[in-house]
Amino acid sequence: MFNNSAKILFIFILMMSTMITISANSWLGAWMGLEINLLSFIPLMSDNNLMSNEASLKYFLTQTLASSILLFSSIMYLYKNNFMSFFNNLYNDNKYISMMILLSLLMKSGTAPFHFWFPNVMEGLNWMNSLILMTWQKIGPLMLISYLIIKTMLMWCIMSSIIIGSLGGLNQTSLRKLMTFSSINHLGWMLMSMFSNESLWITYFLFYSFLSFNLIFLFNMFKLFHINQLFSMFLFNKYLKFSLFLNLLSLGGLPPFLGFIPKWLTIQYLTFNNQLFMMSIMIIMTLITLYFYLRLCYTAFMLNYYENNWNFNIYWKNIMMNIYLMLSFFSTFGLFIISFMFYLI
Structure with a gap:
């Protein structure tokens, strides 16, 4: 390009x-x-x-x-x-x-x-x-x-986005469609965070953009388009495997990772405003998105999964791979870094 x-x-x-x-x-x-x-x-x-x-x-x-x-x-x-x-x-x-x-x-x-x-x-x-x-x-x-912001109309769109984004990704084998339904789910969270203030949805959007870039950077580097390519094409070593799937879990908003921060802020706003029913639906549906991310990770995280370590050096010497691993480190441990900086201040 x-x-x-x-x-x-x-x-x-x-x-x-x-x-x-x-x-x-x-x-x-x-x-x-x-x-x-x-x-x-x-x-x-x-x-x-x-x-x-x-x-x-x-x-x-x-x-x-x-x-x-x-x-x-x-x-x-x-x-x-x-x-x-x-x-x-x-x-x-x-x-x-x-x-x-x-x-x-x-x-x-x-x-x-x-x-x-x-x-x-x-x-x-x-x-x-x-x-x-x-x-x-x-x-x-x-x-x-x-x-x-028209509250009634947006509430229906938020609910349908979160439900469709979660359930739509369950039967997908294409990584692009998986990312699409994940994006629809995140759109629901962004619209919900708009009710709080201007800065919250912009913060959510920036975190989401960073995490999406991190995943797509690797998908583009290895030309991965379908789920079966994840296991047959390039995952010859533990470092690549764990960095990819931890980034997936971070995009899904699993608590130890960076992607949990914007969801945390939105959940905090919903709790303060007594919108507990909406919060419950959003969390349950996000757990479904985490399910289809974990379904991808499960096979790769198994200890008896076959690996060829001899092919590792082909990718390791690439500058793009080093950039990806740096971004992946921040995506995985960003929550700990930000929390540590917050308590230092």
Whole structure:
């Protein structure tokens, strides 16, 4: 990707368009940023094969539908207010228009029950494009959703995202679809953390982006796309095996690892606000996501699993592997490091 000057240009436009979206002071400005973002991501998706072209077409059609709803709703809202109103007091002015805008943003971000395009699009992309779709492409829609919180509607979307994200990953053999349903589950947690304050969901998003990058870095390095490749292709040594699967457990939010911190903060907020029923559903469904992560880890963690140590040096001397192991160390022991720094302060 970074050897192609055209793709570097499109990545730059992609980043600038997200900045336009989150700094816009009207819904039309935000819509313009989202459209530039869409049109810059489509060329990055096209990878000269049938799967990626099909994925880019599906992504384009879905995002165009969401954008047209957003544009129609924004013009309706501005027309009712003589083209003088911005983000302020949208829900108080007109509930139906605000619900349409929120619906279009939920569709753009891939939140359940508007998630049906997400797994199919992910399946046709390479790992780098998948990472962009799971992380950077969610910044604009999520920031706009945080301006427009309709509690009842968002609660239903949060519940469906957490349930579908957990149950949908149970029968998957594709790692890309597994990461997709994991992303839908994390989206539910991010939307829930939005009810607390602006900084909590941004903190959650940054932790999630780091952990996703950590996993996808390794998947891309060894070109892993299916579960059976985890055991047959490269896991010839204990270090790689443990670093990969501990990162998986960290993404699932298992307590000793870094991925537990944002979940911990969200659970703390829910407890303080007496939303115990919602908290119980979220924790139970997250345990199901941990189940399908542990299902991957179980075979590799068994002591009688076959290993070939003679193939180890091929990967160990790679600079990218050293970078990955450093990131993996922070992902695994980050909770202890942050806790230690907190008590020192």
